[in-house]
Amino acid sequence: MPSGGEFDLIARYFSRPAPSGMLGVGDDCALLSPAQGCELAVSTDMLIEGRHFFPNTDPGLLGHKALAVNLSDLAAMGARPLACTLAISLPCIDEVWLQAFADGFHALSRESRCPLVGGDTTGGSSGVVLSITVMGEVRRHHALRRDAARAGDDIWVSGTLGAADVALRLVQGRLPPDPARLQAALPFLERPVPRLKLGRYLAGVAHAAIDISDGLLQDLGHILDASQCAAELWLDALPADPVLDGLPEDVRRDALLAGGDVYELCFTAHPRRREQIEILGRQLGLPVSRIGEIRRGSGVRVLDAGGQALTVEHQGFDHFAESV
Structure with missing residues (x-):
């Protein structure tokens, strides 16, 4: 010592x-x-x-x-x-x-x-x-609070989804060994990038925001609970990271919707802000994707390419029930 x-x-x-x-x-x-x-x-x-x-x-x-x-x-x-x-x-x-x-x-x-x-x-x-x-x-009065989402808002997400979850599955042996995929996915798990510039520029532009630490569905659910509203997500609009290519559809879907350790921002904004948000993403060199809409009611509906609602069992990471 x-x-x-x-x-x-x-x-x-x-x-x-x-x-x-x-x-x-x-x-x-x-x-x-x-x-x-x-x-x-x-x-x-x-x-x-x-x-x-x-x-x-x-x-x-x-x-x-x-x-x-x-x-x-x-x-x-x-x-x-x-x-x-x-x-x-x-x-x-x-x-x-x-x-x-x-x-x-x-x-x-x-x-x-x-x-x-x-x-x-x-x-x-x-x-x-x-x-x-x-x-x-x-x-003052510009913080992106969870209780500020409004019916009619677009739902956006920065970056890509699923890579950290794939890395964790590979490390834990829950996917067949794949050294090339692991090498591409591991930096997302071990060295996340906090989206500080994006968050600051969204203050006063977006309504509500949250970082995706425990999975998209679970963390978006916190916004919906606080704002007392519902959401519709479009599965095909979710920005899948390329490391998900070639994985079974159930693994891919679970990584996108419930995979944690993402640390991208999920946020809502009025439709009139679409062009402004897209320009902001280009200026920052950071993809931003419109993935759904805020609705009246409660809960989340995930729709496939044909507009059919999907049954989703796994919502995200439980800090009392799961570990690495």
Whole structure:
């Protein structure tokens, strides 16, 4: 263990200078100052070894993903990152592991301009446990809330769907070995890209948004519940990632509708915003696909190419019933 124990560990791996105007690591609390006219957006996610990531996960990739999945929540609110905190429980001190984890974490922290300003470290008896809190700012009354979808809205999704789910199935042996497919799919699972720019540009344009962490149907369902409305999805309009090509239809459909770890944005907007959203996607170099409509009522109907409703059993990831 490094000399000095916990505080030397923090200083060695997690202390970085705070930006001007902030008080960061080294005091009882961090101090932040959101811009005038903005609201503070705050989100916390926990990642547990064995449930959310494999014990042999590359620590550098884990450092990136741990922060990325939290930044994705800020993107879904249309917020600009301000800072983050990290609480980490470790079964033992492995300096090589810690250095790689810290490098991955701080690389994305710098890229996203979301400095680490505090947190906690402790020893634990089992595997690694990570808890990250991100803080951001969004212009007052411009946040993309889940309860803001309206009947008649288009439903959109960014990027492609299904690749992370395919990677997980291959790693777990739930699909026949396919090295080429795994190589193409694995980056989607291990190194997600939070859609921060898209989220910020959608603030004031879209009505409601959510990031797809637990599956399209499940996460869209959160919007529908909060907004008290229904949805119609068009299966053929879902942007399937090319790594799904050649897979059995039931696997492909489940990956598209229920596959988690996507971290793309699902959002709703008035039809008059279609051209604006398409232009925005081209400007960002990011595909955006119109995949359905918000309706009055409740629940989701998934329609095939002939307009027939499909029966869908698996809705998405259950954090209490499933693990990696």
